[in-house]
Amino acid sequence: xxxxxxxxxxxxxxxxxxxxxxxxxxxxxxxxxxxxxxxxxxxxxxxxxxxxxxxxxxxxxxxxxxxxxxxxxxxxxxxxxxxxxxxxxxxxxxxxxxxxxxxxxxxxxxxxxxxxxxxxxxxxxxxxxxxxxxxxxxxxxxxxxxxxxxxxxxxxxxxxxxxxxxxxxxxxxxxxxxxxxxxxxxxxxxxxxx
Amino acid sequence: xxxxxxxxxxxxxxxxxxxxxxxxxxxxxxxxxxxxxxxxxxxxxxxxxxxxxxxxxxxxxxxxxxxxxxxxxxxxxxxxxxxxxxxxxxxxxxxxxxxxxxxxxxxxxxxxxxxxxxxxxxxxxxxxxxxxxxxxxxxxxxxxxxxxxxxxxxxxxxxxxxxxxxxxxxxxxxxxxxxxxxxxxxxxxxxxxxxxxxx
Numbered sequence: 039x040x041x042x043x044x045x046x047x048x049x050x051x052x053x054x055x056x057x058x059x060x061x062x063x064x065x066x067x068x069x070x071x072x073x074x075x076x077x078x079x080x081x082x083x084x085x086x087x088x089x090x091x092x093x094x095x096x097x098x099x100x101x102x103x104x105x106x107x108x109x110x111x112x113x114x115x116x117x118x119x120x121x122x123x124x125x126x127x128x129x130x131x132x133x134x135x136x137x138x139x140x141x142x143x144x145x146x147x148x149x150x151x152x153x154x155x156x157x158x159x160x161x162x163x164x165x166x167x168x169x170x171x172x173x174x175x176x177x178x179x180x181x182x183x184x185x186x187x188x189x190x191x192x193x194x195x196x197x198x199x200x201x202x203x204x205x206x207x208x209x210x211x212x213x214x215x216x217x218x219x220x221x222x223x224x225x226x227x228x229x230x231x232x
Numbered sequence: 233x234x235x236x237x238x239x240x241x242x243x244x245x246x247x248x249x250x251x252x253x254x255x256x257x258x259x260x261x262x263x264x265x266x267x268x269x270x271x272x273x274x275x276x277x278x279x280x281x282x283x284x285x286x287x288x289x290x291x292x293x294x295x296x297x298x299x300x301x302x303x304x305x306x307x308x309x310x311x312x313x314x315x316x317x318x319x320x321x322x323x324x325x326x327x328x329x330x331x332x333x334x335x336x337x338x339x340x341x342x343x344x345x346x347x348x349x350x351x352x353x354x355x356x357x358x359x360x361x362x363x364x365x366x367x368x369x370x371x372x373x374x375x376x377x378x379x380x381x382x383x384x385x386x387x388x389x390x391x392x393x394x395x396x397x398x399x400x401x402x403x404x405x406x407x408x409x410x411x412x413x414x415x416x417x418x419x420x421x422x423x424x425x426x427x428x429x430x431x
Binding site (some may be wrong): 041042043063067068073078079081097107131134163168172231232 | 240241242243244265267268269270271273274275277278280281282283284300301302303304305306307308309310311312313332333334335336359360361362364367368369371373394406427429430431
């Protein structure tokens with residue numbers, strides 16, 4: 039089994055940790071994840087539902103590998119990588135979710151309702167006690183002047199062959215209010231244990 | 233569809249079916265939870281997610297070999313769909329029962345392709361389409377083996393090997409079976425792995 043956990047940290051403007059959820063079980067691989075794996079296992083063109091709701095190509099066999107399954111988004115880029123949202127429509131998790139309900143957009147100037155997306159970072163798979171853990175992390179800074187409440191998180195993969203985006207994971211989380219000038223850090227942990 | 237059978241991850245299930253030469257089922261283990269993604273699978277996800285370099289991992293021969301090729305065509309990475317008589321990748325079986333570890337990079341004692349003593353002929357490995365099945369999404373990977381050796385062969389382990397750039401082979405799954413399975417002469421063994429997600 040590839041277990042999945044998420045952890046959310048919140049730091050005040052001085053870098054003081056003010057909240058740590060600890061590792062929380064995540065239930066959230068959605069069908070696009072297995073469609074990506076299928077395309078690789080079988081060496082075929084594999085299609086999946088994009089974040090827009092339209093069908094797109096998640097793996098195209100004759101294009102270079104680096105174009106597919108990309109999660110390592112740079113700072114300022116809210117189109118893929120770890121993303122957060124407000125779940126304004128209170129959409130429940132579902133195997134066939136293809137987007138966050140209401141993704142919070144990036145802003146470097148504190149636009150209302152938006153957060154400053156930092157880069158996605160990884161900790162390579164390594165043996166941790168009886169497990170192998172692989173961490174995917176991204177920080178989000180609230181510079182709006184008012185509190186933003188995060189209610190959903192996820193991971194979007196990018197196909198940069200024809201610039202399409204696919205949701206791989208989505209979690210509805212306990213409301214997490216992020217006050218002005220606070221930083222929310224979301225950490226996904228993929229874990230295997232034989 | 234919202235699920236009620238909550239899990240938190242990609243489950244891996246393993247089913248083994250033995251049939252006599254007439255196709256009659258002799259043994260069917262049913263789908264049993266498998267424990268056995270090994271470190272190489274998460275390494276591939278890591279390399280793909282960060283997509284910034286060619287990367288290596290421990291291959292089935294114990295050497296560090298190419299695993300993720302960023303500038304190779306996508307069909308040349310992580311292939312599992314091995315053809316008939318190809319035992320270097322796809323679903324594989326063996327006779328070893330050394331306990332699984334996170335760092336396993338090969339079966340303990342893989343059964344070779346052939347009709348000689350201790351060998352099985354390998355059918356093709358097929359990969360199904362991910363589909364919503366009840367509360368889950370399932371992706372099946374399966375392979376049939378035929379025993380033409382003249383004697384019973386006892387299978388104790390199974391796994392999945394991948395192929396990169398038609399050259400390098402890596403183990404991403406290894407399971408010691410809960411109970412060994414006898415495959416009598418002229419009988420077939422089907423091994424079915426199911427990757428299952430449930431939100």
